[in-house]
Amino acid sequence: xxxxxxxxxxxxxxxxxxxxxxxxxxxxxxxxxxxxxxxxxxxxxxxxxxxxxxxxxxxxxxxxxxxxxxxxxxxxxxxxxxxxxxxxxxxxxxxxxxxxxxxxxxxxxxxxxxxxxxxxxxxxxxxxxxxxxxxxxxxxxxx
Amino acid sequence: xxxxxxxxxxxxxxxxxxxxxxxxxxxxxxxxxxxxxxxxxxxxxxxxxxxxxxxxxxxxxxxxxxxxxxxxxxxxxxxxxxxxxxxxxxxxxxxxxxxxxxxxxxxxxxxxxxxxxxxxxxxxxxxxxxxxxxxxxxxxxxxxxxxxxxxxxxxxxxxxxxxxxxxxxxxxxxxxxxxx
Numbered sequence: 001x002x003x004x005x006x007x008x009x010x011x012x013x014x015x016x017x018x019x020x021x022x023x024x025x026x027x028x029x030x031x032x033x034x035x036x037x038x039x040x041x042x043x044x045x046x047x048x049x050x051x052x053x054x055x056x057x058x059x060x061x062x063x064x065x066x067x068x069x070x071x072x073x074x075x076x077x078x079x080x081x082x083x084x085x086x087x088x089x090x091x092x093x094x095x096x097x098x099x100x101x102x103x104x105x106x107x108x109x110x111x112x113x114x115x116x117x118x119x120x121x122x123x124x125x126x127x128x129x130x131x132x133x134x135x136x137x138x139x140x141x142x143x
Numbered sequence: 144x145x146x147x148x149x150x151x152x153x154x155x156x157x158x159x160x161x162x163x164x165x166x167x168x169x170x171x172x173x174x175x176x177x178x179x180x181x182x183x184x185x186x187x188x189x190x191x192x193x194x195x196x197x198x199x200x201x202x203x204x205x206x207x208x209x210x211x212x213x214x215x216x217x218x219x220x221x222x223x224x225x226x227x228x229x230x231x232x233x234x235x236x237x238x239x240x241x242x243x244x245x246x247x248x249x250x251x252x253x254x255x256x257x258x259x260x261x262x263x264x265x266x267x268x269x270x271x272x273x274x275x276x277x278x279x280x281x282x283x284x285x286x287x288x289x290x291x292x293x294x295x296x297x298x299x300x301x302x303x304x305x306x307x308x309x310x311x312x313x314x315x316x317x318x319x320x321x322x323x
Contacts, residue, residue, distance in 0.1 A: 010185070011192055013167035017160060018193045022200030024156040028149060029210055032160065034244040035233075041263075042270050049146060056150045058248055060157020065252025067158065068165030080257035091240035092261040096268020098233025099244075101276070102225035105233060106171035106243035110190060113216035115197035117291035117302055120226045121216055127230015132175040134231070135238035140179075 021111060031116075032057055034107030035099030098131075161252060170246030172237040184317050191314040195307050202303040213290050213299055 006012055025031050030053060036046065037054030045052040069075035080088065099105050102120070109128065113121020163169075167189065174186025205212025237243045240261050242250055250258035292299040 008166070010167040010169075010189060013163050014169060014189045014192050015196060017163035017167065017169070018196035019200070020156065020159045020163065021193075021197055022204070024153075024160075025201065025211060026204055026207065028144070028152050028156070029208075030149070030153065031214075031216070032156075033216070038265050038269060039273070041266050042273060044273065053146075053150055053153050057153040057157040057160075058244075060154040061161035061164065061245075061248045062252045063154075064158035064161020064163075065165040065249040066161075066254075067252075068162045069253040072166070074165075075254050077254040078256060080260055084257055085260055088240060088257055088260045089264045091236045092264020093268040093271075094232055094236030094239065095244075095261070096236075096265035096270075097272050097276075098229045098231075098236055098268075099265070100269045100272035101229035101232065106237070107245055108216055109230070110171060111193060111197065111245075115194055115201050116213050116216050117198075117299065117306075118214070118216040119289040119291055119294055122291070123226035124230040124233075127227040128171075128234035128237070129175065129230075130227075131231035131234025131236075132172070132238040133179060133234075135235040136176060136179045139238070 018111075030054075031112050032107060033112060034058075034105030036108075038096075038099060161248065164245055164249050165252060170249065171243040172241055172246050175234070176238065176241075184321065188314060188317050191310045191317070194310045195314070198303050198307050198310075202299060205299070213292070213303075215290050 021032060033054045036051050037058050039046065039051045040055045066075065095105075102124070105124075106128065109121040109124040114125060169189060171186070174183065174190070177183045177186055201211075201213060237246070240247070240258075242258060242261065247258045247261055251262060290299070292302045295302065
């Protein structure tokens with residue numbers, strides 16, 4: 001059994017990711033959230049700096065992704081093409097509305113909320129599926 | 144725990160989570176697009192693994208400490224219409240960009256600066272909701288916080304057990320099909 005080969009399998013890696021998510025909850029009694037974590041960008045840090053903490057976790061995620069990409073040789077600095085910027089701003093704004101209207105990002109809904117059996121996360125998950133399907137059909141038709 | 148130490152630990156956990164997300168190439172926006180194109184086995188497999196481990200872990204945590212266990216998540220508005228609506232808007236946004244929150248953070252870490260533009264574009268959307276829409280919507284909020292066992296009137300271990308077992312069977316079916 002080649003351990004190096006197994007450790008590169010996505011299923012094993014997401015397994016480690018899930019274990020770390022649980023360990024984080026067990027050790028520091030906080031869970032990882034997505035949406036509200038970005039509220040410090042508009043000056044809202046939440047009760048007991050809850051959102052600020054989540055924002056720092058997400059900054060750590062960027063650092064971790066950099067570490068992973070750098071050590072595997074996948075890091076490449078890519079600058080956006082001007083033509084893609086309006087679409088990115090529109091999409092980002094939609095995400096911004098979605099995450100604050102009723103927090104339920106992919107991270108919150110799929111990674112933390114559904115395993116917590118949170119009813120709102122199941123509803124958010126259904127909404128994400130519907131919204132993504134609508135956008136997919138619009139983009140698909142254009143292509 | 145001191146907030147500085149808490150943030151330091153949170154940042155370290157974030158680095159670990161980000162590392163595994165990057166190496167696994169996890170992104171739910173890509174996964175949803177794959178599902179719509181009829182090629183969703185990969186994301187279903189990954190989601191099943193995440194669900195099984197996390198659901199069982201969170202359930203067990205409740206027996207380790209009374210502070211832990213199952214809690215309603217992301218329910219500033221409670222459970223109801225706004226979750227669905229925000230999900231629809233968010234879902235449209237992530238598919239337009241080709242990256243969910245995880246995917247966006249991952250792509251920034253990988254050096255894709257387009258996702259930094261997306262990241263900062265959250266600001267006008269969040270400001271619009273918080274400063275303009277929130278005061279208008281507040282009267283219509285349902286603030287009832289619920290987890291599934293409370294809604295169904297069934298003990299949490301049963302709900303987690305059934306869902307986790309379903310995920311295991313689903314995963315086994317996907318793996319069997321893949322091998323076949």
